[in-house]
Amino acid sequence: MKREYVKDFFIFGWKQALCCIFPVIIFMTLALSKVVELPFIQRYDFILLVCILAQLILVWTKIESVDELKVITVFHIIGLCLELYKVHMGSWLYPEEGVTKIAGVPLYSGFMYASVSSYVCQAWKRFDLHLINWPSKYMAILVSIGIYANFFTHHFMVDVRWILIALIVILFYKSHIRFTVSTETYRIHTILSFMLVAFFIWLAENISTFLGAWRYPDQELSWRIVHWGKISSWFMLVIITIIIVAELKRIKYPKQVKGA
Template structure:
């Protein structure tokens, strides 16, 4: 399935390519710095939805008046809708990608309603744009994770060696989602599910390239999953510090989110990974005779 850049990304890529060609001549250190810079910038571009949401959360806490006629939570909902609209109107996301993001949005909101009801975490009171006490901007935080994953697929032309069967990953993802609800009434199966994730992806290697002029790189896909979960945990610390939501142990004052939440985020992220594979089917690595062909 095609993973072509959006029209905006095509223009950015062409602009960047012309400038990178001027920097390409030089020693190994200079070429390495160029490649690292491209990697960081592409990651930042992939995170644009999440970064915009996090900025809105922090700005609302720092500068939004507590006594404003429009509740802070409602203002955040409007801001989140505006961010998503801009992403679509500016063609920063393709239509097929939006369906995955929307589905993860719904999956996340359903879990939020249940989790807040059982007291796993809570949100600021006030506002009318909420369902069962959950502000509607929360779904957009899950959508930000989905947005990042679909954009990374395109931006780094991800390919996979020994990717597990899609049906098996889907079964595990369903089990993960069910456990987020069931562990409140039944024994927690998260460690069993984590073991299944490791078993499924242990032999899988991710191939990617930072730029069309650079060689293909590879890394264990499990290492990539852990890295993404870690940065989501960092964002969660920022979000809770901004008061977007709080855990019970933060009720008397903010403290860092437990590092154990990394496991929860890694498992939850697997649901988004599986959803993304329904749009971008995992493709095998590019053969050496294909690498030189221009990308369509």
């Protein structure tokens, strides 16, 4: 039995790596463009071009489906709108030049949000995810809207993220996710899965800012670790991502999303 767990551990790691294909492409592009001088194209424009080509190749090779591309596109738009607002409010900035920048925001930035949804879509099919005791469609959508709205409104109103987190705990405290690695099926509490994904995105954010993808105000003079409080922001964003993917999956695969 222990041998099977060890085998599943390595298979789990391999499948997780496959789920991260698109995020890894973005990281590699950030790293390459950081150390290699590009002669005919601005760095931000180069990253955008690579992201577009990567998406086309992933669909062409059937690693991602057309339906998954639609979901990823939705998150690109959601993320880009958030970026435009946050940069305008001075939450962070993109210091380099680029032809494909709008109001100080490079268009490639939306792909960083899209990469999160790409990971969720890949994990869904590679691990045959089943959501158990999932909240009702209406409650899940309302929570998503509330979370997304708070990213905007907390700049001029009270930040209600902790109220939203309390609501999330109430909605998901009975929920768990079933996933299959090889033949064995495991389960993890839904909120714990949100937290783990948010933590790893925070680690990725530290790498991204180190590679100059964007900068926070306290990183202008020199790079420093991103404040741990940002994990709560990613926690909220992960919830929006998984809820939207789950609700779309519920339409086509209702047996994989079971209500409480």
